[in-house]
Amino acid sequence: MPSNSTNPARGLALAAAIIVASLLAGCSTSKEKLLPHGDSTMMDIWQQNAGDGSGGGAGQAAGRxxxxxxxxxxxxxxxxxxxxxPAEQTRYTRTARNEVYRQFQRLPNPDLVMYVYPHLAGTDPVPVPGYTTVFPLYQRVQYAMPGERVEDY
Structure with a gap:
């Protein structure tokens, strides 16, 4: 007598086989229905649907x-x-220079001018005379995304 553990698996396999067979049978069709025979050739069908035939209407306008x-x-x-x-082709030629400068433009980084007053500096206080210095506002160079900034500065 077979054990009960193999019967459910066998029944599941049988059900899957029946489902697959019914799906395949449902998807089948006859060759005559799918590719009907007639007097027209492939060139006739092409010309008729591309608008080159004498069908008229929208097909003929599309063909024109x-x-x-x-x-x-x-x-x-x-x-x-x-x-x-040559000038037209040069406009469309990609180079490293025009890719970087045209697509990723630098954002303005204004210079800041700062006056440092006279002061004492260091562990042994040493007098430092007053001076002027210039430094950029941003520490790093910032770039715009393509199309983000179009005006020159």
Whole structure:
């Protein structure tokens, strides 16, 4: 007689197999339903849906916009375009210098001028004459996040 500890596991495995089989059967379909045969070729279907066919309507308007966009991209370069190309390409060339200076601009760090009055300093009080000194307001250089600060200073 089998022990009771193996029967629940066997029943669980059988239930899982039935669920998997029913899911697979529910997802199946016939080839004819999925890929129906007809007189149209793939090129006909493509042209009909891309707007190149004689279907008219929105498909034809989309096809016209597509052709217009392609035509503007296929235009030949003029002499002015050829002359302007190096300067245009230089604007978009990434260098370490323009990356740092353009994206992460330094925030202003004003200098503070301070007058130190005459005083005594040290363990043996030594007289120190008065003097003026300059130091930055912030200890470290601070940078703005890209796009945070646009005006020059």
């Amino acid at each position: 916009q597509l052709l217009d966009a392609r035509q503007s991209l296929r235009r030949p370069l003029t002499e002015a375009d050829v002359r302007a190309a």
